[in-house]
Amino acid sequence: MSQEKKNTQTKSQLHPRSKHRERYNFELLIKRVPQLKTFVSSNRYGDLSINFFNPNAVKVLNKALLLLHYNLEYWDIPNQYLCPPIPGRADYIHYIADLLDETSKKSEIIGLDIGTGANCIYPVIGHQSYGWQFIGSDIDETAVDSAKHIVSQNSVLKGKIEIRLQENKANKLKGILHPNEQITFVMCNPPFHASAEDAKKASMRKLKNLKGKKPKKATLNFSGQHNELWCKGGEARFIKDFIFESRHYGKQCQWFTTLVSKSSNLNGIYADLKRVKAKEVKTVEMGQGQKISRIVAWCFE
Numbered sequence: 456m457s458q459e460k461k462n463t464q465t466k467s468q469l470h471p472r473s474k475h476r477e478r479y480n481f482e483l484l485i486k487r488v489p490q491l492k493t494f495v496s497s498n499r500y501g502d503l504s505i506n507f508f509n510p511n512a513v514k515v516l517n518k519a520l521l522l523l524h525y526n527l528e529y530w531d532i533p534n535q536y537l538c539p540p541i542p543g544r545a546d547y548i549h550y551i552a553d554l555l556d557e558t559s560k561k562s563e564i565i566g567l568d569i570g571t572g573a574n575c576i577y578p579v580i581g582h583q584s585y586g587w588q589f590i591g592s593d594i595d596e597t598a599v600d601s602a603k604h605i606v607s608q609n610s611v612l613k614g615k616i617e618i619r620l621q622e623n624k625a626n627k628l629k630g631i632l633h634p635n636e637q638i639t640f641v642m643c644n645p646p647f648h649a650s651a652e653d654a655k656k657a658s659m660r661k662l663k664n665l666k667g668k669k670p671k672k673a674t675l676n677f678s679g680q681h682n683e684l685w686c687k688g689g690e691a692r693f694i695k696d697f698i699f700e701s702r703h704y705g706k707q708c709q710w711f712t713t714l715v716s717k718s719s720n721l722n723g724i725y726a727d728l729k730r731v732k733a734k735e736v737k738t739v740e741m742g743q744g745q746k747i748s749r750i751v752a753w754c755f756e
Contacts, residue, residue, distance in 0.1 A: 468742035469542055469545075469546055470545070470546045470549040470550065470741075472549050472552075472584075473542060473545055473546060473549060474524045474545065475520075475524075475541065475542035475545060478502070479503075479504075479516075479520075481495050481503040481504075483523060484516070484519040484520065484523055485519070487519050487522045487523040488515060488518055488519035488522060488523075490515050491505075491515050491516060491518075491519045493515075494506065494509065494511070494512035494515060494516070510538065513538055514532070514538045517530070517538055517539075517540075517541055517574075518530050518531065520541045521541065521579065525579060525580060525583040525584075526583060526611060527579065527583075527609050527611070527612075528608065528609050528610065528611075529605065529608035529609055530574075530579075530605055530609075531601075531605075532573040532574050532601055533573055533597060533601055536572065536573035536574070536597070536598065536601065537572050537573070537574060538574060539572075539574060539576055541576070541580075543741075543748075544576045544577060544580060545580050545584070546741050547577065547642065547644070547714060547741070547750065548577060548580045548581045548584060548585070549584070550739050550741065550750055551566070551581075551640060551642060551710075551712060551750075552584075552585055553739075554640075554710060554712075554737065554739070554752055555639065555640070555710075558709070558710070558754075559639060559709060559710075561639060561709075563588070563639075564585065564586075564587040564588065564639045564640075565587065565588045565589070565590070565637070565638040565639050566578070566581055566587055566588070566589050566590070566638065566639060566640050566641070566642060567589070567590045567591075567592065567628075567631065567632070567638050567640070567641045567642070567708075568581075568589060568590070568591045568592070568641075568642055568643070569592055569627050569628075569631075569641060569642070569643035569697070570592070570593055570594075570643055570644065570645075570646075571591030571592060571593050571598070571602055571618065572593060572595075572598050572602070573595075573597065573598040573601035573602060574601075574602070574605075575591055575601075575602040575605045575606065575616070575618070577589070577591070577642060577644075578591045578602075578606075578612075578616045579605070579612065579616075582611075582612060582615050582616060583611065587639075588615050588616070589615065589616045589617070590616075590617050590618075590619060590631065590632075590638070591616060591617070591618045591619070592618075592619050592620070592621045592631045593618075593620065593621060594620075594621045594622075594624045596620060599618055599619075599620045602618045603618045606618065619631050625696075626700065627643070627696065627697045627700050627701075628641070628700050628701065628703075628704050629700065629703075632704060632707060632708075635707070636707060637707055637708075638707065638708050638709075639708070639709050639710070640708065640709060640710040640711070640712060641701070641708055641710070641711045641712060642712050642713070643697065643712075643713050643714070644713075644714045645690045645693040645694055645697075645713060645714065646689065646690065646693060690715070690716060690717055690720060691717070691720045691723060691724075694713050694715065694720065694724055694727075694751075695723070695724075695727055697711070697713060698711075698724070698727045698728060698731055698753075699727065699731060701731070701753070701755075702731040702732070702755065705754070705755025705756055706755075706756065709754060709756065710752050710753070710754050711752065711753050711754070712750055712751065712752040712753075713750070713751055714748055714749070714750060715748065715749050715750070715751050716748050718747075718749075721738075721749075721751070724751055728751075728753050732755070733753040733754065733755060734753075734754055734755050734756065735753065735754050736751065736752070736753045737751070737752045737753070738750070738751050738752075739752070
């Protein structure tokens with residue numbers, strides 16, 4: 456009885472509509488993806504779990520979550536590409552749904568995911584949870600090919616998600632949105648770090664905090680290519696450029712949104728939004744475990 460109670464414990468910080476508020480049901484996940492059984496064992500509390508420091512285990516868990524909860528037939532990514540935690544990604548989608556429920560009267564919802572990655576996570580969850588259509592963009596050709604393959608291998612996604620290559624790395628919207636093309640919202644999860652060295656140091660700190668001892672080398676349990684993890688100027692510069700570019704697309708898009716990991720970046724973001732004369736700005740706090748993040752959304756119409 457006590458074991459059953461443990462397994463139904465909810466993660467109260469996740470969005471109320473999240474499919475991931477309860478502990479992972481490894482029996483069902485293994486039934487959907489038998490390969491996962493290789494990585495599952497009892498932890499020190501007697502609960503089934505995986506080694507979250509093992510990138511292969513995380514990748515197979517993600518596959519099982521997507522196939523079980525989002526009715527996919529296929530999902531895979533190339534080695535060393537970002538394999539994000541599904542619950543946090545789903546929360547971003549659910550909070551956008553709340554925003555649209557409050558402000559949008561359109562029946563057809565079309566989203567643009569900037570930096571969709573090889574994993575195509577946001578379009579997959581957005582379409583399978585709410586029936587939204589998506590454009591996914593990325594500057595990496597391998598990521599674009601992988602995302603296109605995920606769409607092509609799932610009958611439920613075909614014709615609903617279009618993946619586009621951003622050929623100019625300096626742009627976020629130009630070259631992706633066609634002239635007069637109308638969409639409902641833009642979303643993005645900016646590269647967090649300002650350099651490869653910053654990303655490495657942060658990974659070392661994270662591992663030390665989790666394991667309680669200094670690791671010999673940085674291992675990214677969620678993997679990731681350099682453009683997925685860092686860019687010149689980091690999160691602050693990425694969002695600043697996005698804000699100033701968005702002012703030219705105010706008539707084509709209702710809401711522009713971005714994740715903001717560092718609260719210290721908020722004042723600069725609000726100042727930039729004031730400079731571009733955003734009509735309305737909203738900030739939504741999100742909590743995932745010990746990490747606090749937030750979504751900043753703005754519009755011009």
